[in-house]
Amino acid sequence: MNGRSSSGRLRTLSVAAAILGLVVAACGSGPAASSAASSAAASTVAASSSTAAGSAGASGGASASTAASPAASPSAAGYQGPPVTIEYAIWGDPQEITNQKKIVDAFHAKNPAITVNVTVADWDAYWDKLQTGLAGGAAPDVFAMDGPLFPDYQTRDVLLDLRPYIERDGYDLSQLAEQGVKDFTTPDGGQYGLPRDLNVIALYYNKKMFDAAGVAYPDDTWDWQKLVDTAKKLTKDTNKDGKPDQWGFYTETTDMENFWLSLVWENGGDVLGTDGKTTALGSPEAAGGIQFLQDLIYKDKVMADPAIFAETGDAFEQGKAAMEANGSWLVPTHTAAGIDFGVAPLPKGPTGRFTSVNPTGAVIAKSTKAPDAAWEFVKYLTGPDAQQQLMQLHQALPVAKTVLDGPFATAYPGADVFASALQYARLKPSFKGYNEFTTVLQGELDENVFNAPKKTAKEALGEIAPQLDALLAAG
Amino acid sequence: MTRAALPAVDRPARRIVRVGRVGLGRRPSGPLAGEERWAWLFLAPTLLGLAVLSAGPILAAFAIALTKWDLLTAPAFVGLDNFTALLRDAHFATALRNTSFYTVTSVPLGLVLGLGLALALNERVRGMTWIRTAYFLPVVTSTTAIALVWLWIYSPQGGLLNQGLTAIGLPPQRWIADPFWAMPAIVVMSVWQGLGITVIVFLAGLQGIPTEYYDAAAVDGAGRWARFRNVTLPLLTPSVFFTGILALISSFQVFDQVYVLARPGKPTDATATLVYFIYENGFKNFKMGYAAAASWILFLIVAVLTAIYFRSQRRWVHYQ
Numbered sequence: 001m002n003g004r005s006s007s008g009r010l011r012t013l014s015v016a017a018a019i020l021g022l023v024v025a026a027c028g029s030g031p032a033a034s035s036a037a038s039s040a041a042a043s044t045v046a047a048s049s050s051t052a053a054g055s056a057g058a059s060g061g062a063s064a065s066t067a068a069s070p071a072a073s074p075s076a077a078g079y080q081g082p083p084v085t086i087e088y089a090i091w092g093d094p095q096e097i098t099n100q101k102k103i104v105d106a107f108h109a110k111n112p113a114i115t116v117n118v119t120v121a122d123w124d125a126y127w128d129k130l131q132t133g134l135a136g137g138a139a140p141d142v143f144a145m146d147g148p149l150f151p152d153y154q155t156r157d158v159l160l161d162l163r164p165y166i167e168r169d170g171y172d173l174s175q176l177a178e179q180g181v182k183d184f185t186t187p188d189g190g191q192y193g194l195p196r197d198l199n200v201i202a203l204y205y206n207k208k209m210f211d212a213a214g215v216a217y218p219d220d221t222w223d224w225q226k227l228v229d230t231a232k233k234l235t236k237d238t239n240k241d242g243k244p245d246q247w248g249f250y251t252e253t254t255d256m257e258n259f260w261l262s263l264v265w266e267n268g269g270d271v272l273g274t275d276g277k278t279t280a281l282g283s284p285e286a287a288g289g290i291q292f293l294q295d296l297i298y299k300d301k302v303m304a305d306p307a308i309f310a311e312t313g314d315a316f317e318q319g320k321a322a323m324e325a326n327g328s329w330l331v332p333t334h335t336a337a338g339i340d341f342g343v344a345p346l347p348k349g350p351t352g353r354f355t356s357v358n359p360t361g362a363v364i365a366k367s368t369k370a371p372d373a374a375w376e377f378v379k380y381l382t383g384p385d386a387q388q389q390l391m392q393l394h395q396a397l398p399v400a401k402t403v404l405d406g407p408f409a410t411a412y413p414g415a416d417v418f419a420s421a422l423q424y425a426r427l428k429p430s431f432k433g434y435n436e437f438t439t440v441l442q443g444e445l446d447e448n449v450f451n452a453p454k455k456t457a458k459e460a461l462g463e464i465a466p467q468l469d470a471l472l473a474a475g
Numbered sequence: 476m477t478r479a480a481l482p483a484v485d486r487p488a489r490r491i492v493r494v495g496r497v498g499l500g501r502r503p504s505g506p507l508a509g510e511e512r513w514a515w516l517f518l519a520p521t522l523l524g525l526a527v528l529s530a531g532p533i534l535a536a537f538a539i540a541l542t543k544w545d546l547l548t549a550p551a552f553v554g555l556d557n558f559t560a561l562l563r564d565a566h567f568a569t570a571l572r573n574t575s576f577y578t579v580t581s582v583p584l585g586l587v588l589g590l591g592l593a594l595a596l597n598e599r600v601r602g603m604t605w606i607r608t609a610y611f612l613p614v615v616t617s618t619t620a621i622a623l624v625w626l627w628i629y630s631p632q633g634g635l636l637n638q639g640l641t642a643i644g645l646p647p648q649r650w651i652a653d654p655f656w657a658m659p660a661i662v663v664m665s666v667w668q669g670l671g672i673t674v675i676v677f678l679a680g681l682q683g684i685p686t687e688y689y690d691a692a693a694v695d696g697a698g699r700w701a702r703f704r705n706v707t708l709p710l711l712t713p714s715v716f717f718t719g720i721l722a723l724i725s726s727f728q729v730f731d732q733v734y735v736l737a738r739p740g741k742p743t744d745a746t747a748t749l750v751y752f753i754y755e756n757g758f759k760n761f762k763m764g765y766a767a768a769a770s771w772i773l774f775l776i777v778a779v780l781t782a783i784y785f786r787s788q789r790r791w792v793h794y795q
Contacts, residue, residue, distance in 0.1 A: 128758045135546045152761060156547035307652030311630040436760040440566075443743045447654060
């Protein structure tokens with residue numbers, strides 16, 4: 001599950017529709033036919049890229065479509081094929097959707113031959129629709145991809161390798177944030193998508209609460225102990241009913257991305273072992289990181305038991321917590337809530353400072369009938385114009401370095417903290433079978449560690465690690 | 476109405492039932508030649524729909540259940556591996572247990588409450604039409620909307636239910652967030668939501684009972700309870716049977732209530748049901764073959780229970 005306020009997400013789903021899609025998928029000759037078509041397209045591209053290699057400066061001129069229709073001029077840059085309509089599928093909230101549509105309109109103005117239809121769904125329905133669409137041969141041409149789920153799609157051969165297009169156009173990958181690019185790279189050198197935007201984790205703090213308590217704002221000198229000490233000072237029971245009505249700290253416990261992944265790294269642990277085939281969560285280092293979060297709730301008592309805010313949502317947003325470790329996507333939420341907040345780096349742990357970065361990518365379906373138009377659009381999404389537009393939302397970090405290191409840093413107070421967090425950020429784990437792995441893991445942690453202290457982190461992880469290893473072994 | 480038209484009038488109420496049974500046995504002789512053709516014609520749309528939209532997918536699901544299939548790459552035949560793996564899967568056992576709990580609690584609770592409400596609503600009171608409409612409203616409201624309101628009722632932080640508990644001096648609970656209370660909380664919401672259907676069917680059943688039977692029972696000196704026990708209840712058994720079977724089948728398919736209500740974020744071991752298990756495996760874990768096998772086990776459970784239920788009607792369902 002994605003880190004974005006999973007608890008508050010309004011979910012609707014029609015199982016009937018999904019199963020109908022499955023039936024259609026079973027009946028159609030979808031996958032076989034489409035993979036044949038796309039491999040034909042890929043070979044055309046390979047042919048045209050070899051000719052383009054000789055003529056320097058003719059970047060982006062050749063395409064599968066021009067190969068098919070030699071009348072088109074190869075000299076001008078950009079898409080040269082016949083008018084085409086492609087589908088771009090995304091998940092997101094209404095603001096994100098409006099913003100993405102603006103990007104699409106600007107793209108169409110520059111590339112009148114390409115019309116992009118944006119289709120939207122909420123997080124859960126998005127993946128259901130995508131899978132049935134891919135299976136039934138009705139996949140969108142370009143679609144958003146969550147970093148951790150990428151291997152589940154890439155290994156099933158439904159994504160187009162962009163490497164031939166990158167080489168053909170001389171597209172410079174180093175213009176994008178490295179971590180973002182890396183998340184969509186395969187060990188054999190394939191590049192099956194480009195990052196569209198990035199999310200990192202930092203520490204939000206409520207300036208009013210800090211001022212009222214006369215406590216200095218968090219900064220880059222903070223460590224775990226300082227976090228606990230300060231949070232204690234900011235946890236207050238003003239109406240004396242025995243329960244705090246202002247908490248020192250808040251975070252979401254239901255996904256590793258929100259906080260506990262960074263804690264595991266800051267304590268020298270990791271989710272997967274170096275071989276990528278077994279989990280490293282059974283180690284004392286990993287347990288120590290998760291234990292720190294359990295202690296914030298039940299030992300230090302500076303954070304409310306997660307059930308308290310499970311229905312009403314973010315405690316920081318409601319002005320009921322002085323600090324929150326969470327993602328860059330919450331900036332518009334906290335701003336809309338009228339919170340006067342600042343952003344600081346996550347406090348240092350025993351083995352240093354780490355945070356999590358998770359890219360959302362733009363990928364192309366291997367089955368697309370318009371790979372050139374799709375590629376042109378994906379390139380545009382990572383370009384300065386689209387990235388500037390994306391930045392306006394203050395919702396995610398741009399991936400284009402010119403924007404990330406340029407205008408973004410001053411886009412809003414604290415943006416520079418998110419941008420510089422990339423220097424000590426590690427990629428959120430991404431591997432085949434990610435969903436099942438995290439469902440089993442998070443189920444154990446939620447029930448026995450975070451929602452109730454039935455087990456210590458060490459006990460819970462020790463029990464669950466063999467199950468997780470079995471899942472990884474089964475692939 | 477003359478007494479001659481009411482053969483049961485001078486017998487004890489209990490015997491009316493027997494009369495009804497005799498009526499059941501007195502089937503009309505077979506349809507006339509022309510009628511049979513018309514019958515098939517009228518049945519055709521439903522039969523066609525069942526064959527294409529139900530029988531087809533059920534058989535296709537069985538074929539898928541024999542494969543390892545991730546939806547995106549070619550399926551591989553694995554025989555009964557999925558079924559044997561399911562029997563060893565602790566999460567499947569949990570889902571089965573949660574679903575059984577839901578069925579065993581929600582079905583009887585829904586029937587008893589529905590019957591009580593129907594009896595109350597059957598009285599001739601001013602404004603009854605509005606009250607009946609109100610009870611039916613949840614049935615036609617989206618489960619998501621209902622669940623969001625109930626989330627607020629169940630909220631551990633100032634939710635309506637906890638406010639009520641605190642007011643009468645009881646400790647507040649965490650409801651949905653508490654593995655112990657989560658499933659009962661979902662059952663209560665579902666029963667409330669489904670009450671409208673049960674009530675409407677029971678009301679129709681109640682109004683279909685000829686008043687003559689009550690008159691006769693009254694003449695025989697039957698009190699309020701005796702009339703209920705010996706006239707109302709036996710003659711309402713077809714309605715009970717009908718709503719019971721609907722409730723039984725739909726309870727095994729419970730999904731959306733759990734999907735929207737469950738916390739944190741999604742159903743856990745405390746609340747995952749069979750259909751959620753199927754959905755999670757098929758669409759989230761790329762195990763469509765495994766999910767199809769689980770759906771077949773669900774299908775068999777429902778089929779067997781329905782068959783047993785149908786056979787049982789001879790012993791307790793009385794048609795007039």
